[in-house]
Amino acid sequence: MHLSDEERDELRDSARKFLDNELGSGRVRSLLDDPDGLDRTAWATIAGLGWAAILVPEEHGGMGASWAEMAVILHEVGRRVAPLPLLSSAVLGVEALVGGSSDTLRAAWLPDVAAGERILTVAAMGPTGSVVASELGAVLTTSGGLRLNGSARFVPDAHIADGIIVAARDAQGAMSYVLVEPSAAGVSVEVEQTVDQTRRLAWVRFDDVAVSESALLVEPGTADALHARVTAAGAVAVCADAVGAAEQMLFTSSKYAVERHQFGRPIGSFQAVKHHCANMLIAVEASRAAVAFAVDGLDDPSIGVAEAAAVAKSFVGPACADACQLAVQVHGGIGFTWEHDAHLYLKRTKLDESLYGSTAWHRRRLGRQILAG
Amino acid sequence: MIEELEALEPFREEVRQWCATHIPKNWRTEQAGADHHQFATFHRWWGSQLRDAGYFAPHWPVEWGGGGFSLLQQVVLGEEFARADAPRNGLYQVALYNAGPSILHAGTDEQKRRFLPGIINGTVWCQGFSEPNAGSDLAGLQTRAIRDGDHYVVTGQKVWTSLAMEAQHCILLVRTDPTAKKHKGITYLLMDMDSPGIEVRPIRQATGQSEFCETFLDEVRIPVENRLGAENEGWGVTQATLASERGAVLIELAERLRRNGTLALAEAAKVWKNDEGGSQADDPAVQEIIGARYAESMALRQLLNTMVTNVIRRGGVGPEASVVKLFYSELLQQVMKDAVSIGGPAAQNAQPSLMSAGWESGVWLYDYINAFGWTIGGGTSEIMRNIIGERVLGLPRDPEPKGA
Numbered sequence: 203m204h205l206s207d208e209e210r211d212e213l214r215d216s217a218r219k220f221l222d223n224e225l226g227s228g229r230v231r232s233l234l235d236d237p238d239g240l241d242r243t244a245w246a247t248i249a250g251l252g253w254a255a256i257l258v259p260e261e262h263g264g265m266g267a268s269w270a271e272m273a274v275i276l277h278e279v280g281r282r283v284a285p286l287p288l289l290s291s292a293v294l295g296v297e298a299l300v301g302g303s304s305d306t307l308r309a310a311w312l313p314d315v316a317a318g319e320r321i322l323t324v325a326a327m328g329p330t331g332s333v334v335a336s337e338l339g340a341v342l343t344t345s346g347g348l349r350l351n352g353s354a355r356f357v358p359d360a361h362i363a364d365g366i367i368v369a370a371r372d373a374q375g376a377m378s379y380v381l382v383e384p385s386a387a388g389v390s391v392e393v394e395q396t397v398d399q400t401r402r403l404a405w406v407r408f409d410d411v412a413v414s415e416s417a418l419l420v421e422p423g424t425a426d427a428l429h430a431r432v433t434a435a436g437a438v439a440v441c442a443d444a445v446g447a448a449e450q451m452l453f454t455s456s457k458y459a460v461e462r463h464q465f466g467r468p469i470g471s472f473q474a475v476k477h478h479c480a481n482m483l484i485a486v487e488a489s490r491a492a493v494a495f496a497v498d499g500l501d502d503p504s505i506g507v508a509e510a511a512a513v514a515k516s517f518v519g520p521a522c523a524d525a526c527q528l529a530v531q532v533h534g535g536i537g538f539t540w541e542h543d544a545h546l547y548l549k550r551t552k553l554d555e556s557l558y559g560s561t562a563w564h565r566r567r568l569g570r571q572i573l574a575g
Numbered sequence: 576m577i578e579e580l581e582a583l584e585p586f587r588e589e590v591r592q593w594c595a596t597h598i599p600k601n602w603r604t605e606q607a608g609a610d611h612h613q614f615a616t617f618h619r620w621w622g623s624q625l626r627d628a629g630y631f632a633p634h635w636p637v638e639w640g641g642g643g644f645s646l647l648q649q650v651v652l653g654e655e656f657a658r659a660d661a662p663r664n665g666l667y668q669v670a671l672y673n674a675g676p677s678i679l680h681a682g683t684d685e686q687k688r689r690f691l692p693g694i695i696n697g698t699v700w701c702q703g704f705s706e707p708n709a710g711s712d713l714a715g716l717q718t719r720a721i722r723d724g725d726h727y728v729v730t731g732q733k734v735w736t737s738l739a740m741e742a743q744h745c746i747l748l749v750r751t752d753p754t755a756k757k758h759k760g761i762t763y764l765l766m767d768m769d770s771p772g773i774e775v776r777p778i779r780q781a782t783g784q785s786e787f788c789e790t791f792l793d794e795v796r797i798p799v800e801n802r803l804g805a806e807n808e809g810w811g812v813t814q815a816t817l818a819s820e821r822g823a824v825l826i827e828l829a830e831r832l833r834r835n836g837t838l839a840l841a842e843a844a845k846v847w848k849n850d851e852g853g854s855q856a857d858d859p860a861v862q863e864i865i866g867a868r869y870a871e872s873m874a875l876r877q878l879l880n881t882m883v884t885n886v887i888r889r890g891g892v893g894p895e896a897s898v899v900k901l902f903y904s905e906l907l908q909q910v911m912k913d914a915v916s917i918g919g920p921a922a923q924n925a926q927p928s929l930m931s932a933g934w935e936s937g938v939w940l941y942d943y944i945n946a947f948g949w950t951i952g953g954g955t956s957e958i959m960r961n962i963i964g965e966r967v968l969g970l971p972r973d974p975e976p977k978g979a
Contacts (some may be wrong), residue, residue: 446592483894484902491895562863565866566866
């Protein structure tokens with residue numbers, strides 16, 4: 203299913219309206235100190251709207267829609283810095299199962315994930331936050347049955363997940379993807395103390411966890427392409443989130459620059475402030491374009507998902523975080539208070555910038571690819 | 576990729592074939608170091624090649640000798656010309672993209688009949704808008720036109736009139752009502768460059784080349800019938816150029832920047848050595864810079880795709896249109912700056928080069944300097960930011976300075 207431009211506009215409008223009403227600033231703030239960081243009532247409604255089902259094939263109860271639709275939702279969620287398990291479950295979890303080769307796992311999980319009744323996540327980063335295979339901390343051994351040891355960090359929503367898909371390497375560095383349940387013996391989940399409290403990431407440890415053959419998403423040691431796809435999806439998802447957040451800060455800052463007077467005139471009439479706002483708009487529009495390029499890459503893998511994600515991550519991460527930095531600057535003193543939302547957006551985009559590969563790594567990857575071409 | 580382009584594959588193939596058989600293989604080396612006369616001679620020939628193929632004025636309506644190409648056909652043409660490294664149609668830019676469209680938009684039938692066929696047949700036009708004291712504040716221009724019967728008598732000084740020494744005609748902005756508010760007293764005239772009283776002096780630019788001129792006007796008599804639009808309403812005529820055409824032109828420029836800038840930088844980096852004797856291409860810092868510029872090139876391309884698809888599917892442009900010129904200019908400048916930096920002393924050698932739009936001279940340092948043509952010309956980057964702030968974001972205008 204592929205929506206028309208008009209249908210996609212309608213999806214955006216309805217998502218925006220829903221989030222403005224149900225997950226406005228007050229509600230988001232009330233969830234900052236909530237241990238789970240999740241509004242389960244809102245999540246149930248969102249599941250009813252089908253947001254968790256966008257990338258799930260129709261045969262498994264999903265919408266079978268494209269990344270273009272997923273990106274619209276992620277953008278709107280970022281715009282409200284909303285705490286929702288979309289990156290974890292609707293993006294990473296679904297991408298991993300759909301891209302894997304286990305029909306059994308798909309049939310067992312996707313219908314519930316699409317309906318929002320169960321939550322999945324993927325542990326795709328090692329202890330340093332790298333997604334490179336050699337840097338993963340989860341190790342799968344195969345002698346005497348499958349065993350999982352080590353740890354993964356920065357796993358989104360692992361604390362509320364019903365299933366954790368783990369990117370693991372073996373001693374030779376070959377990659378596997380396995381699904382473990384948090385309740386399994388030897389699995390422990392500890393919520394990370396991140397500065398951004400609009401989302402929850404977790405440190406997941408594996409202490410000699412027994413893994414059955416049926417929990418493998420692909421043949422052991424053959425998950426390289428799947429890992430590339432899943433981490434590219436994660437990278438594009440956090441970029442879409444960041445553009446939404448930066449767009450909201452652009453709106454807020456421009457409005458404030460008209461209302462706030464100093465020296466007897468609106469601060470937006472001073473070029474120094476006006477140009478900050480213009481630079482935010484440039485960052486938002488160019489980032490929106492870079493995400494659109496990457497989304498095309500995920501929908502049409504002939505473009506190359508790794509390149510698509512690297513283009514987005516190379517540009518969007520710093521551009522949108524810098525736009526939020528400018529938002530605090532334009533707001534002046536009030537922007538530095540807890541009371542004002544600007545810090546929520548700055549923290550959110552700084553976290554987005556750091557996940558699924560650093561800006562520098564993505565740029566070097568692109569550069570090496572061009573130099574080799 | 577714009578989906579609608581798929582239907583144009585046969586047209587693309589046709590253009591590609593034409594490029595393969597018509598672009599001189601050695602045009603770059605032959606044109607390196609050319610003065611403006613040699614440049615003009617070569618471009619007259621190139622223009623005639625384009626004319627014979629029907630590619631000279633692709634965006635003009637067929638009834639006035641244009642190609643009548645759709646916006647998407649223009650996109651394909653630009654992409655293929657960039658891919659084939661065709662010479663730009665540089666001599667005729669003002670004629671085809673400023674004078675022609677303005678006459679089409681605001682001209683009388685008689686003016687269209689008098690001027691448009693000439694443009695198609697190769698009349699060169701220059702633009703007399705800027706003045707020494709009217710750059711960013713263009714509407715503050717002071718060149719004075721006084722009505723004398725059926726003529727205007729014009730006295731003043733214009734600057735940055737590109738290729739004025741080669742031009743037969745000039746689109747000219749003059750002040751006809753010095754008492755009116757500055758935007759209200761301006762008139763748009765079409766001036767014959769052979770008129771008595773015109774003196775053209777080339778300006779030597781920072782690169783040493785002379786593409787631009789200053790043009791002195793001393794009681795130049797211009798017939799009233801050469802006025803475009805009403806008296807004192809010339810400012811409105813200048814504002815009527817179409818954003819959609821700029822989109823197609825910028826797609827070509829952006830593709831040329833990607834190829835002759837970012838990708839050419841990567842090729843050069845393989846040859847350049849670092850201080851320890853290693854290849855610059857092996858330096859992670861260099862790889863990071865090239866990756867960053869490539870990502871920005873792709874973002875620019877997608878911005879332009881968005882602009883073009885908004886025109887086709889929604890009949891108008893969005894905020895992206897206000898960003899493309901600025902983003903292009905600053906990316907161009909940054910790529911060239913990076914190349915000069917990575918190239919080290921090896922990128923410092925002066926050598927004969929092409930007249931440049933900032934990516935085509937073949938000499939990184941000249942292209943870097945020429946990039947100011949984009950960050951200053953056609954609205955400085957600062958003015959572009961004011962426009963974004965005021966027209967797109969709705970921020971208040973700067974207060975007029977006291978006494979203005």
